[in-house]
Amino acid sequence: MDIFEHTILCKKCNAPMQKAKVIRNGFGLRALICPMGHDKIIHPADEEEYRKFKELRQKEYKVKMRIVGNSYAVSIPKEIVSFMQDSESLMNDMVRLCFEDAGRLSLTFKDMEKKDE
Secondary structure, three states: OOHHHOOOEOOOOOOEOEEEEEEEOOEEEEEEEOOOOOOEEEOHHHHHHHHHHHHHHHOOOOOOEEEEOOEEEEOOOHHHHHHHOOHHHHOOOOEEEEEEEOOEEEEEEHHHHHHHO
8 A cells, every 4th residue: 555545644733734746847746745834745656766767867878870761760778768668568659759959859759748738
């Protein structure tokens, strides 16, 4: 059973904390927040996933661009795809590719689009 399914009281005012969702860098985290604003607890599993996200975000990968038929291909490191979801379920899925700025491309996976809708 998840600890967030139990009633947790604020240490300062003894009021039951309320479930909430905290957004950090577009990353949704489950949280419990004191109704009086005294305290906020982020779910430990979500905090760990966010830590992994920040570590991946700080890494820079150098990948080669290759010609495949009449197109160019760039490989995405496995640890990035694995973080996003099970890599086997992403194979052959469509992704959204946008030319954002000169010298900058954006790649959006299907699950990311669903979260925005």
